[in-house]
Amino acid sequence: MTTRPRDRSAPADPDGRLLRRASWRLGAQAGLIVALIVTVLSALAVLVVVQGQHRGAASLLAQAVARADDVADPPASVWLVAQTSGGQVATPGLPPGLPDEAALANTSATGQDSTVDYRAGGVEYRVHTVRRGQQTIQAALDLSSDHAERVRLASALLLSGGLGLVLAAVAGVWLGRRAVRPMAQALALQRRFVADAGHELRTPLTLLSTRVQLLHRHLRRDPGHADLRGEAAAVAADARHLAAILDDLLLAAEPGSPLPSSTVDLAELAERVGAASTNDPVPVQVIRPSAPVAVRGSAVALRRAVTALLDNASSHARAGVTISVSSAARHASLEVADDGPGFDADLLPGVFERFATARDGQQPRGYGIGLALVSEIAARHGGTVSASNQPGGGARLRLTLPLAASQEFSKEQPPSSLG
Structure with a gap:
C-alpha cells in the first residue's frame, strides 16, 4: 500500500486556522492583562518608594537643622550652611553651586521655612532652610542615592514584568489551545455532517429534477394534461430552488468561504x-x-x-x-x-x-x-x-x-x- 504525498499547495485546515487564531488571541489578551496588572503594581511600588524617600529626606533634614550647633559634623550626604549678619559658615567640602542663596535671602527676610529641590553642578539636592533667632540655617541633602535606588527598582520591575508578560502570553496560548480544541472539534464534526448531508441530498435532488423534467416533456406532448404541465414546471423550479438553498447552506457552513455576490x-x-x-x-x-x-x-x-x-x-x-x-x-x-x-x-x-x-x-x-x-x-x-x-x-x-x-x-x- 502506497502513501499519497501531501499536496503542499492545498489550503490549510480551516479548523486549524481558527484554533491558532483563537489561541493567539487568548495569549495576547492574557499578556495584555498581565501587562496592565504589572504596570499598576509597579506604579504603586514606585509611588510607595518615592513617598518613603520624601519622608526620609524631610526627617533627615529636619534633624540636621535642629542639631546644627556645629556645621562641621552633619549627617552623611548632608551639608549645612549657617548665615548671620556677620557672614556665612558652611560644612567643609561644600559642593559647587551651594548654598541656595535665593532661599537663604527669602527665609532671612520673611522668617518662613522653605523646602525646595535645587540642582547645582548636575546634582539634585533637597534644600531645607529655616530661621532660628538671628541665624538662618540651610541643610542640603544629596538625592543621588535616592535616584539610583529608583533606577534599580524600575529596572527590576521592568525585567520581572517583561518576563511575566512573556510567560503569561505563552501560558495563555497553551491554555487557549487546550480550551478551544474541543470547540474546534465540535465545529469540524458539524461541518462534516453538513457536507455529508449536502452530498447525500444532492443525489436525490438531481434525480428528482431529472424525473420532473422528463414528466414535463411527456405532458407537453400530451394535450390532455394541460393542467398538470404547470404543476410539473413548478415542481422543477422548486427542485432547482432547493438545490440552490443547499449550495448556499454548504457555503455558509464553511468558514472563510466567499459570499456569492x-x-x-x-x-x-x-x-x-x-x-x-x-x-x-x-x-x-x-x-x-x-x-x-x-x-x-x-x-x-x-x-x-x-x-x-x-x-x-x-x-x-x-x-x-x-x-x-x-x-x-x-x-x-x-x-x-x-x-x-x-x-x-x-x-x-x-x-x-x-x-x-x-x-x-x-x-x-x-x-x-x-x-x-x-x-x-x-x-x-x-x-x-x-x-x-x-x-x-x-x-x-x-x-x-x-x-x-x-x-x-x-x-x-x-x-x-x-x-
Missing part, C-alpha cells in the same frame, strides 16, 4: 416571495417603490431570509401580513408586519437566538431557528435585523441592508429569475 432587486424579491405564498391562509400585501431597490449579495440567501420573516409573520397573523420595501440614504429596508399578538416581552430581547420560543401559550411553540438564520444572513451581507411590537398590536421585523453602488443587475441572475 450579485446585484439583487430587494423589491422584486419581496414580490416573488409574497407571490409564492398565495396558498397560505393569510393574505400577504407587498408595498414597494416603483424603482428597483438594489442590494449586493446572494439572491438565494436573501430569499431565504425574506421567506423566514414571512413565515414567522404568517404563523402568528390573524387577518394579514404586510411586506414593505423602502430605501433611504445608503440603506435598504424590508419590513414584515403582522396583526398577531406580537412578541412576548421576555422573548423579544433574544428573539434572534436559536431555540428562542414563547412560553406563555399565546404563540405556537417552535424550534426558533428561522429568525436566527435571518440574523446570520443579515450579518453576512453587512446588514442588521431587528424586532419590535407595533403600538396597535402585532409584530414588526425589519431587515436592513446596504444599498448597492450600482443598479446594473447581473445578466446571469436578473431580478425576475429568483426562483
Whole structure:
C-alpha cells in the first residue's frame, strides 16, 4: 500500500486556522492583562518608594537643622550652611553651586521655612532652610542615592514584568489551545455532517429534477394534461430552488468561504416571495417603490431570509401580513408586519437566538431557528435585523441592508429569475 504525498499547495485546515487564531488571541489578551496588572503594581511600588524617600529626606533634614550647633559634623550626604549678619559658615567640602542663596535671602527676610529641590553642578539636592533667632540655617541633602535606588527598582520591575508578560502570553496560548480544541472539534464534526448531508441530498435532488423534467416533456406532448404541465414546471423550479438553498447552506457552513455576490432587486424579491405564498391562509400585501431597490449579495440567501420573516409573520397573523420595501440614504429596508399578538416581552430581547420560543401559550411553540438564520444572513451581507411590537398590536421585523453602488443587475441572475 502506497502513501499519497501531501499536496503542499492545498489550503490549510480551516479548523486549524481558527484554533491558532483563537489561541493567539487568548495569549495576547492574557499578556495584555498581565501587562496592565504589572504596570499598576509597579506604579504603586514606585509611588510607595518615592513617598518613603520624601519622608526620609524631610526627617533627615529636619534633624540636621535642629542639631546644627556645629556645621562641621552633619549627617552623611548632608551639608549645612549657617548665615548671620556677620557672614556665612558652611560644612567643609561644600559642593559647587551651594548654598541656595535665593532661599537663604527669602527665609532671612520673611522668617518662613522653605523646602525646595535645587540642582547645582548636575546634582539634585533637597534644600531645607529655616530661621532660628538671628541665624538662618540651610541643610542640603544629596538625592543621588535616592535616584539610583529608583533606577534599580524600575529596572527590576521592568525585567520581572517583561518576563511575566512573556510567560503569561505563552501560558495563555497553551491554555487557549487546550480550551478551544474541543470547540474546534465540535465545529469540524458539524461541518462534516453538513457536507455529508449536502452530498447525500444532492443525489436525490438531481434525480428528482431529472424525473420532473422528463414528466414535463411527456405532458407537453400530451394535450390532455394541460393542467398538470404547470404543476410539473413548478415542481422543477422548486427542485432547482432547493438545490440552490443547499449550495448556499454548504457555503455558509464553511468558514472563510466567499459570499456569492450579485446585484439583487430587494423589491422584486419581496414580490416573488409574497407571490409564492398565495396558498397560505393569510393574505400577504407587498408595498414597494416603483424603482428597483438594489442590494449586493446572494439572491438565494436573501430569499431565504425574506421567506423566514414571512413565515414567522404568517404563523402568528390573524387577518394579514404586510411586506414593505423602502430605501433611504445608503440603506435598504424590508419590513414584515403582522396583526398577531406580537412578541412576548421576555422573548423579544433574544428573539434572534436559536431555540428562542414563547412560553406563555399565546404563540405556537417552535424550534426558533428561522429568525436566527435571518440574523446570520443579515450579518453576512453587512446588514442588521431587528424586532419590535407595533403600538396597535402585532409584530414588526425589519431587515436592513446596504444599498448597492450600482443598479446594473447581473445578466446571469436578473431580478425576475429568483426562483
